[in-house]
Amino acid sequence: MSVNVRVNDLDEALASCAKGDRAALREIYDREAGQLIALAQRIVRRRELAEEVVQEAFIRIWTHAHQYKADRGSARGWIYAIVRNRALNLLRDGRREYTVENMDALREDGQADEVMAAWQKLDRASRLYECLAALDDVKRRGILMAYVEGYSHGEIAGRLRIPLGTTKSWIRRALSALRECLA
């Protein structure tokens, strides 16, 4: 996996995109598209929707590259956030609903797997792993469901069978505990 290597190159590639250099966008595509499609697919489920998300995201990266500055975090974080946001927007448009019936059927295995897989593959040496591990199981699961699969408060509450108000407040507390742990 090429994550975390040549990070500075992404900065340079974005700067070149801002100047209208298509080869730089192609470079970002060659290096990141496979990962980004998979990331989007984890949220929107269907490969063709994931590709649509990535297509829109690359157009946005191209038109907004001039806005990227170091005070917006790493170039990778900025690019990945664009893909995540496009995928979440698509969910809000209700397009994942096509697969809701199937998803519900697969909930116990397929769905849990995505969250579990992300948790199991998370770098054990990372501080994030350590700090997530320090949370209760259910809080960790709630946070992973939100980040990994793009679930809303309501969906998390429904799936974990916890009242909505309670869900909101414990997710907020868990996020605060994570920040403290990672500080």
Add this chain to the structure above:
Amino acid sequence: MTYERTSIPDLADEYVLGLMEAADAVEIEAAMERDAELRAAVAASRERFLPLDATVEPVVAGANLWQKIEASLPLHTDTANPVENASANDNSRNGWRVAAISAIAASVILAVGLVYSLTRSVDPLVVAVLINEAGDVQAVVEDFGNEDARIRLLADFDVPADKTIQVWTLPSREMGPVSLGLVDGVNGAHLGGAELPKPRESQLYEITLEQTGGSPTGRPTGPILAKGFAKRSR
């Protein structure tokens, strides 16, 4: 959006995780442009969770996806001086105002559309006003049910030579998006009467930019130019 300084870290996390309502997320994006502390909090939150993005197994990205991306890139001049910058995030400072104005504009257009349709011999079953991401009215679709549908474009679209505008509707989740046809003329088009259920109130209509001849997959693949929900003509 007004928020306490002390709630910035909470807001940043909830924004990054995607836990906010869409309207609040748009407000946060606007606030980030002027609030350095919020911007820094969002950046820090992204970095905290980024290791989770590395847990996916990369897939092989096909060459045709890149071709689609390249074909829909605006020209360089647009990047240097972005005209297309009017996306939801960028004008969200005026988000609610824009929404209100578009809603008023949409009602006016809808009223005009309804009067127009009332004066004709056959009434459409539904009328949908299509709005782009910035909230501007772009087109009106009249759907007459099985016989035909009609689209009238109300904005100038920059359609490259190898592209065409395709009209879609979503009759039901089970059916998924269905093509109503392609827009050939500049002002509008008669669309073919696909065998579809009767259009209903609040049915989604949208137009996307597709390759000449229409989407190869039979589903929308290109960027969405505008969309809107149907109103039954009464």
